[in-house]
Amino acid sequence: MKASNPFPPGRRRPAPPALVLVAHGSRDPRALTTVRTLAERVRELRPRLPVHLGHIELNEPLLPDTLAALGDADAVLVPLLLTRGYHVKRDIPELAAASPARTRVADPLGAHPLLVETLYARLVEAGWDTGTDDAGRPADAVVLAAAGSRDPESAADTRRTARLLADRLGVPVVPAYASAATPTVRTAVRALTARGHHRVAVASCFTAPGRFATQCAEQAPWLASAPLGAHEAMARLVLHRYDRALAIPAATAA
Structure with missing residues (x-):
């Protein structure tokens, strides 16, 4: 017996949330170009x-304006942030x-194998040799x-990403931070050099x-890799976070 079509001819399936x-937003114009390109990749998939874009600060559209334009529609907010920190825990939920809009806030992007896949790809693009065994x-x-962040959960997320990347590369990976946490990149490089690692690459987890x-x-x-950017694995990770947020019952998510 053929199943009935819940959407009769002429009626379109309702759009998903x-x-x-x-x-976050940045004064660097390349950042806005990058997140717009990432949004396009998500739409292609x-x-x-x-798919909409909103910024916490510095760039337009700002998140409150994006949400206001949605009216009372359903929406899932996916932070383009890599760890649990102040913006994920306070700023975004409050906005x-x-x-x-009827909103849910998804988890930040890291740590996840798709993030590690992007980090690995960017290192290879920068010159990391894939032909040498461990x-x-x-x-x-x-x-x-x-x-970097003062939130200990943020540091825990970065350490987990470092462990996943170390497993992928087969070499030591040490997390380091641009601000608010230690060690700095310079300190981490010196520590690895003192341990006999004379070829130290910097993987950009931005x-x-x-x-x-x-x-x-x-x-x-x-060598230093480029930021994560609009790699296809990043677009897939965004959709994974979106789907996971929708899979959680609304009362639990709230």
């Missing part, structure tokens, strides 16, 4: 999904609660450069180009 990419890398190591990403890359003694 909107996905709102929440970027899921064409029927309404969401003040809007007329035994042939005694001099190699990586500093995972992140923004969503988009900006001041912190540039400063960390400049401290690389060997």
